Amino acid sequence: MAADSGAFTNEDSESGEEEGKHVKPFTPEKAKEIIMSLQQPAIFCNMVFDWPAQHWTAKHLSEVLQGKQIRFRMGTKRTDTAPQFETTCSYVEATLEEFLTWNCDRSSISGPFRDYDHSKFWAYADYKYFVSLFEDKTDIFQDVMWSDFGFPGRNGQESALWIGSMGAHTPCHLDTYGCNLVFQVQGRKRWHLFPPEDTPFLYPTRIPYEESSVFSKINVVNPDLKRFPQFWKARRHMVTLSPGQVLFVPRHWWHYVESIDPVTVSINSWIELEEDHQARVEEAITRMLVCALKTAENPHDTRAWLNPTEVEETSHEVNCRYLNGAVSAFFDHYGTSKVVETQALSTDGEYVIKEELNVHSHVEVEQTSSHNLTLGTVKQEAASPFGPDLVPVIPGSQEPPSERGGMFASDGEDFVGKNGKRFRKLHYTKRQRMMSESENAVVEQIASNSTVAPSQTFISTDDLLDCLVNPQVTRIVAQLLIQGKSLRL
Numbered sequence: 001m002a003a004d005s006g007a008f009t010n011e012d013s014e015s016g017e018e019e020g021k022h023v024k025p026f027t028p029e030k031a032k033e034i035i036m037s038l039q040q041p042a043i044f045c046n047m048v049f050d051w052p053a054q055h056w057t058a059k060h061l062s063e064v065l066q067g068k069q070i071r072f073r074m075g076t077k078r079t080d081t082a083p084q085f086e087t088t089c090s091y092v093e094a095t096l097e098e099f100l101t102w103n104c105d106r107s108s109i110s111g112p113f114r115d116y117d118h119s120k121f122w123a124y125a126d127y128k129y130f131v132s133l134f135e136d137k138t139d140i141f142q143d144v145m146w147s148d149f150g151f152p153g154r155n156g157q158e159s160a161l162w163i164g165s166m167g168a169h170t171p172c173h174l175d176t177y178g179c180n181l182v183f184q185v186q187g188r189k190r191w192h193l194f195p196p197e198d199t200p201f202l203y204p205t206r207i208p209y210e211e212s213s214v215f216s217k218i219n220v221v222n223p224d225l226k227r228f229p230q231f232w233k234a235r236r237h238m239v240t241l242s243p244g245q246v247l248f249v250p251r252h253w254w255h256y257v258e259s260i261d262p263v264t265v266s267i268n269s270w271i272e273l274e275e276d277h278q279a280r281v282e283e284a285i286t287r288m289l290v291c292a293l294k295t296a297e298n299p300h301d302t303r304a305w306l307n308p309t310e311v312e313e314t315s316h317e318v319n320c321r322y323l324n325g326a327v328s329a330f331f332d333h334y335g336t337s338k339v340v341e342t343q344a345l346s347t348d349g350e351y352v353i354k355e356e357l358n359v360h361s362h363v364e365v366e367q368t369s370s371h372n373l374t375l376g377t378v379k380q381e382a383a384s385p386f387g388p389d390l391v392p393v394i395p396g397s398q399e400p401p402s403e404r405g406g407m408f409a410s411d412g413e414d415f416v417g418k419n420g421k422r423f424r425k426l427h428y429t430k431r432q433r434m435m436s437e438s439e440n441a442v443v444e445q446i447a448s449n450s451t452v453a454p455s456q457t458f459i460s461t462d463d464l465l466d467c468l469v470n471p472q473v474t475r476i477v478a479q480l481l482i483q484g485k486s487l488r489l
Contacts, residue, residue: 025389032150034385041393044246052143057186058263062096069093072123081224083171086307087208103165124168130156162266169258172216176279178270180249184241187261193237196252201234206469207462209290210307220256239393277330281478284323286469297461
């Protein structure tokens with residue numbers, strides 16, 4: 001651990017020995033600096049030992065919620081190659097006490113879980129936002145203290161709760177907004193993560209549609225490589241998150257998360273980033289296109305393509321207002337003239353930097369220059385914050401970590417942290433392939449979804465949407481839309 005990590009105490013102590021018990025490895029300022037600069041997932045240790053929420057077991061929460069009905073997503077403990085999207089799951093309204101009874105395989109024939117054999121099903125109370133779950137117990141918000149990570153005033157009000165049984169999981173997806181901090185409270189969860197530049201190899205789709213979630217068509221724990229042959233190129237990072245640890249998930253990292261203990265409880269908060277202003281425009285474009293085409297295809301049934309988490313109206317008028325609001329918010333934020341770098345498709349399908357214009361906006365664009373990336377990597381490695389209290393999540397095997405002798409097995413170089421312990425030194429992720437390879441994979445992924453001869457290929461609405469609302473495409477459309485609007489201001 002670097003000597004300048006900035007340890008601090010939350011409480012005044014009368015003796016040095018007592019003070020040492022309350023020392024955290026990073027000050028809030030240092031923790032935020034790490035979060036805002038780190039491009040690799042990492043686990044913070046020894047940062048939440050004094051949080052009241054560390055005692056939030058499912059049993060404790062069942063007593064706090066006093067019989068409150070919660071919606072559980074029910075999935076099957078199957079092992080086929082298709083992801084279990086929310087649109088294919090069943091749902092149960094039950095109390096946490098009823099969930100715990102069922103989870104101990106003692107459910108009565110009259111209980112809400114009576115139709116679900118515990119040996120065949122898992123249950124997941126996911127995306128339970130504090131403001132809804134604890135609406136009449138707002139004092140409990142203070143039990144979560146994200147201010148320790150450099151975000152003053154941030155607590156449970158900006159957090160979500162996740163409670164699941166063994167096998168409960170979220171399908172592989174990326175979040176289009178912000179970065180993510182995840183506090184593991186009870187039980188363990190295994191995370192499978194993939195870097196943003198591997199997006200083409202994850203076969204992104206917006207069906208089912210959920211704002212701010214791009215799903216993968218692949219069941220990453222049992223992939224169909226005949227249908228999705230590019231997936232083997234994706235670099236899996238795998239880690240088991242244990243109670244008391246906080247996982248940092250950088251922007252646009254794909255993740256599949258599964259509960260591997262009988263009961264798991266997690267708390268997370270999505271941290272807003274500067275890039276979110278353009279991302280909201282991209283999401284508005286996606287929403288408009290998906291809703292227009294899917295509603296036209298079947299105007300009477302949205303359940304097949306609209307995620308159950310989406311409760312807002314999907315009419316074209318509403319979506320137009322949503323898009324205009326996102327564009328207006330973008331200009332309200334940036335205001336005066338800034339430089340815009342736009343990406344466009346050349347005739348051979350490769351992305352190029354098209355032009356720089358002085359306009360009334362500012363667009364963040366990923367820099368694909370290998371020279372710039374190399375310089376950035378050198379600077380980051382020179383000031384590595386990693387050690388026993390900040391452990392990098394590194395590329396690993398597709399086998400579970402427990403089968404490889406620990407969750408951080410890798411081929412990286414060892415370095416010595418404090419107390420003489422040896423740790424793996426992270427080589428920051430580089431773009432090991434040219435962008436053209438990734439872009440070719442975007443085209444190939446559509447073709448690989450069909451096994452019939454080209455002359456017999458059927459192009460569905462979903463096939464078209466996979467192209468139209470591909471993240472790379474909506475990014476370009478958003479930039480062109482903002483650019484065109486700014487020239488008229």
